[in-house]
Structures are given as C-alpha cells and as structure tokens.
C-alpha cells in the first residue's frame with residue numbers, strides 16, 4: 001500500500017488528538033517509565049509521553065517511512081533533555097519482540113491495521129515488565145454512515161471488480177467482551193475494555209470524506225489510478241451528502257475501543 005500522508009492525517013489533528021487526551025487524563029506517571037508507542041505515526045504522542053517521564057524513556061515504532069521521517073524531525077526540534085530520552089524507529093508491530101523491557105506499552109489508533117490480535121497482545125505481554133501497563137485504543141466505527149457508505153460503494157459498479165474484496169480497517173477489531181476474554185487468557189490482569197464515542201463537528205460531508213481519505217479509505221484508493229481515485233472520492237462525497245441529508249455542517253460520530261490492562265506483578 002502507498003505510504004501514509006502525514007500532512008493529510010494531521011489535517012484533523014485537533015479531533016484525532018481527543019482519544020489520546022482521554023488516555024493521558026487517566027494515565028498516572030511515576031516519572032521513570034520505559035514506554036513504547038506502537039504505530040506512533042508522526043510522533044507527537046510519543047513526545048508527550050517522553051515529556052511525562054523525566055527519569056525514563058519513550059520509543060516510537062512505526063512502519064511508515066514518511067511518518068518516522070516526520071517524527072525524527074519533530075524530535076530534532078525538541079529541547080535536548082527531552083530529545084535525549086526519545087527515540088523513533090522504523091519497524092513492523094507484527095515483528096515487535098521484547099522481553100520485560102517496558103513499563104508501558106501504548107498504541108493509539110494503530111492495531112486496527114493488523115490482523116491476529118491475539119499474537120500482537122501476547123507480544124505486548126512479553127514486552128512488559130511485571131506490573132507494566134498496556135493501553136490501546138482502536139477505532140471501532142464500521143457501523144457509522146461514512147464507513148458503511150464506503151463499503152457499499154466498493155460493492156457497486158464500476159468499482160466492484162477492484163474493490164469488493166477490501167475490508168474496512170476496523171473490521172479486525174472485536175467487541176470489548178472478546179478482548180476481555182483474550183487478554184485474560186494471555187495473562188493480563190485488571191483488564192478494562194470499553195467504547196467511547198467522540199463527536200466531531202464538521203463543515204460538510206466532504207470533510208468526512210477527507211478525514212477518511214487519510215485513514216480508512218487508503219486500502220480502497222490504493223488499487224486505483226489517480227483519475228479513478230478522485231472519481232471514487234467524488235462519488236463517496238455525493239453519497240455522504242445524501243446519507244447525512246446535508247451539504248452543510250454536521251457531526252461526525254466516531255466510536256473507539258479503549259483497552260487497559262496490566263501484567264501482574266509477582
């Protein structure tokens with residue numbers, strides 16, 4: 001798949017930052033945490049984590065060269081003390097492997113891009129020191145109008161032959177009860193899984209299409225040439241105007257799944 005576009009992704013940074021702000025509001029820091037941020041994107045969240053652990057360190061890992069390049073530039077611009085405890089590495093979460101190295105494994109809006117969550121969470125467990133914390137957030141919004149419309153359009157002519165087999169990224173995300181059971185079986189304690197829906201005021205349905213273009217639409221646009229891509233986005237925008245019943249301001253409701261857990265201390 002084509003690389004991420006950090007510029008487009010950050011166009012709605014204010015709204016995309018809300019789930020991480022919710023995590024930070026609940027997280028308590030001792031100041032000496034060793035943190036890994038899996039799927040760190042352009043690094044702003046990792047830097048914030050680093051800021052909160054003056055005696056620790058934070059690593060951001062991401063498989064997108066464009067995102068890691070952006071994160072490294074962000075790091076270079078930071079004050080030396082923070083820069084010194086922050087590191088960004090190019091790598092695949094599916095190959096991430098560490099043994100009792102971290103006191104916190106965090107991932108914000110990245111695991112939905114992966115299948116095989118049991119294996120991924122088992123690796124997170126291995127990476128945590130006893131007593132270490134896991135915090136994960138994933139979009140779980142496949143039922144929302146924009147997402148169901150993308151899926152419906154992909155099954156219609158003239159897109160069907162190229163796009164019908166593509167699944168929405170969040171189709172990998174199970175219900176909270178599934179993770180509650182799975183994480184318990186892996187060995188995690190204190191597992192807490194819940195949905196939270198964020199409400200984002202948007203200027204028009206076209207903005208929701210632009211939001212999706214940076215994320216959920218990526219696998220659908222990838223097989224198309226430049227002309228077909230614009231044509232798909234235009235068709236989607238028209239459909240969204242119909243479905244939401246407006247060409248003007250509206251609220252984009254975005255449900256996300258939060259997972260908190262701990263590796264038991266001996």
Ligand SMILES: C[S@@+](CC[C@H](N)C(=O)[O-])C[C@H]1O[C@@H](n2cnc3c(N)ncnc32)[C@H](O)[C@@H]1O
Pocket residue numbers: 004016020038039040041042045061062063064067091092093094107108109110113114215
């Ligand atoms: C929606 S962005 C979230 C970025 C950041 N965590 C944030 O909250 O702003 C998802 C990120 O996950 C990364 N990602 C997706 N699959 C990955 C994988 N298998 N390994 C590492 N990173 C991955 C993407 O490159 C992208 O930067």
